[in-house]
Amino acid sequence: MPNRRILSLWFPRMGAERLLRAQRGTTDGPLAVVGESGGAQVLVSLSQAAEAAGLRRHQPLRDATAMCPALVTRTHMPRADADFLTALRRWATKFSPWVAEHPPDSLVIDLTGCAHLFGGEPEVMRQVTEDCEDLRLTVLAGIADTVGAAWALARYAGRGAASARSGDAIDQEAHATRSRAAKRRRWERDVADMVPVAPDSRIAQPGQTRQALAALPLAALRLPPDTVAQLGRLGLRRVEELVNQPRAGLARRFGRPLVDRMDQAMGVSPEPVSPSKPPDHFGVRLSLPDPIGLEEDMLAAIDRLLPPLCDKLTRKAKGARQVQLICHRTDGAMEWAEIGLARAAQAPDRIRPLLELKLAEIDAGFGIDVIRLVATVTEPVSLRQHGGHAEATARALRQQRGETAMEDLIGRLGARVGMDAITRRHPGDSHIPEKTCIVLSAAWSEPAHDWPEPEQPRPLMLWRPEPVQAPTRPTPPETFRWRGRDFTTAAVLGPERIAPEWWLDEPEWRSGVRDYWRVTATSGDRLWLFYAHGGAMSAGWFCQGTFP
Incomplete structure (x- = not known):
């Protein structure tokens, strides 16, 4: 049986380059994606021009704008990045059918038995680089026997254990400043420059995992920053220095996760690549020739999208419990609204009123040119057995009386105040007076009909x-x-x-x-x-x- 070979792909500038692709290169200057961290605005992703200007990830926005006044910023959209990573996973299946996502910006591919189809592992690396250049994406790849080793080579190949910033090493600092070394701001310590190295140096030959990782820094083992800092204070900076230490002492001092990460990287502990079967996707899309912004126009677009969406649900015997309305604006931003239903539905007339209530939350900006409807949460809907005329008449009478009136009411109220705010009581298994009932979400529970009769009357x-x-x-x-x-x-x-x-x-x-x-x-x-x-x-x- 051939040795297991893993290819790890890291897209370090994925968020910023996704926006550059969407804007078709209209932004030539430095671009940064800004997100929230600890109540402050920080840089989440940077373009190549922004990194050339000296900016770093996790850097506060106020510091970045002071260093680079020409910086162009965009808001971080995790949903869009996740969808883009899923699209990249579909592209990566050309190399192997076993592809798994490692959010937020990585893919793991099991290349076992597949590399010879492309002329060998170096040719696979070259093909990956060329494809990503055509896609205008930056990619760093690593190939090894394990997932952890491939992950380490993709990010840290060619980087020594010493920090790139002069004075960060303990032996270069005065005694009075050593205690402050670990307290520097994260973006100053995390100097993760993408070092240009030969592709062959990112490939660990079969059975040479330990030798390939020996000179890499400890962060290559996917350890938390705090653990890396503590090990650095003990004088441990490289992987080979850590793996030579007694395992029992490391486990007692730093916990079992440290030893597990070492075992996964070295192949002692298995770490499989298990791509799950892509789930059924219930979504429809409408591209508009001209941007729209009026609620009437958006409602007309929803009327065109709902029938095909419900047809997809019906063919799979599924009903929608949550539906997202996603609107892509002409300026590249994305607006969305989400509705919940108290009972799984596959009829347009049950979903449309709830979407209509959410249209006021959509900010059209300069116009919307793409609208999508996606059923994010679905449930199986049992098929009804065909009956005679009497049963069909009784079912029609139930529908006429409003068999789903309560569920529709819960859905309308949930669109206004939120589904979690609508609750109902169910019997509780306790003899304590205040615990004889439990509170459940009305949207995810059925009415209770088996209330036990108390032995003694209870107050109103x-x-x-x-x-x-x-x-x-x-x-x-x-x-x-x-x-x-x-x-x-x-x-x-x-x-x-x-x-x-x-x-x-x-x-x-x-x-x-x-x-x-x-x-x-x-x-x-x-x-x-x-x-x-x-x-x-x-x-x-x-x-x-x-x-x-």
């Missing part, structure tokens, strides 16, 4: 226990004070003893066993009082509800 209104001023004895008081009012007892019924769930530590039940009484006051109030016998808290009387 229930709240957290409130203290009652009454004598501290277990017999119902003749007079008591609650919520600033004085009450005189006219009749009592009880007690009903309820013990806490001893396997749970609930603060509300630290007062111990409770004796519940239905107390009717002379004022007509019917209250639900209980006497707590005391446990971790003092004994006393409390009020928890009221009867109609």
Whole structure:
């Protein structure tokens, strides 16, 4: 059996170059994609011109604009980047059918038994480079026996363990400044220059994984930055220095993940490339000859897209639970809105009203030239058995009465306030009064019809226990004070003893066993009082509800 060979592809400028491709090269100056990190705006992806200007990823935007006033920025769109990576995965299947995505900007290809079809592994690397040049993409590739080793060669081949910035090495710093070495800003420490090296140096020959990784920095093992910094303070900077250390000591000090990453890179621990079968894609697209911006025009476009989308769902016996409306603007930006349905639907007249409610959230800008509808969440829809005239008549009457009226109402309300805000109650498996029901999302649950009948009547209104001023004895008081009012007892019924769930530590039940009484006051109030016998808290009387 041939040795397993893995090809790792890294697209370090994917976000910025995707935008340059969409703009067809209209931006010649430095371009940066800006995202949010820790409440601050940072550079997520850079074009080649931006990196040549001295900018780095993870650099704060304010520092970048000060260094490069001509910098052009665009907002980070993770969804668009993910879709672009999926398109690249489809392109990569020309080299092997086993291709997996490693978001946000990497692909892993299992080349075992495939490289000879292209003339060998160096020819595969050359073909990858030429294809990406035609696509106007920057790519760095690595080939090795394992996923971890190929990942390391693609990113760190040709880079030594020493930092590119003079003075970053501990032995180059004064003692007083060594403690501040690990505290530098991330974008200053993360100098990940793409070093131009020969393609052959990015290929580890079969069985030579350890030799190929020996001189690479520890970050090549896919370790967290904090772990790399801690190992650097111990004098460990290269992979060969780490793998020669006792494994037991490394595991005790840095945890099992460090040892697992080493084993995966060296081939001791398996790391398969398991591309899953592409899921069924339920999406339709409409390209417009002229940009639109009016809600009436967008609604007309939706009317053209919904029938083919529902036909796709019907052919696969699926129903849509969530549908996305994606609008591509002429300036390259993308607007989208999402709706949810309380029941899976494959009929246009059930989806259209909800999309119409979301049109006001779409900012058309200078116009929309492409509209897409995608069913992002689907569910199987059971097929109905054909019946006779009587059954067909009864089904038609149910539909006429509005069999799906409740689901449609939940969908409309969810489009306004969100699906999570609409809930319903279901029976809970507990004898504690406040836990006899659980709250579920109305869109993802069915109405409950099997409510158990309580042995004792329960109040109409229930709240957290409130203290009652009454004598501290277990017999119902003749007079008591609650919520600033004085009450005189006219009749009592009880007690009903309820013990806490001893396997749970609930603060509300630290007062111990409770004796519940239905107390009717002379004022007509019917209250639900209980006497707590005391446990971790003092004994006393409390009020928890009221009867109609």
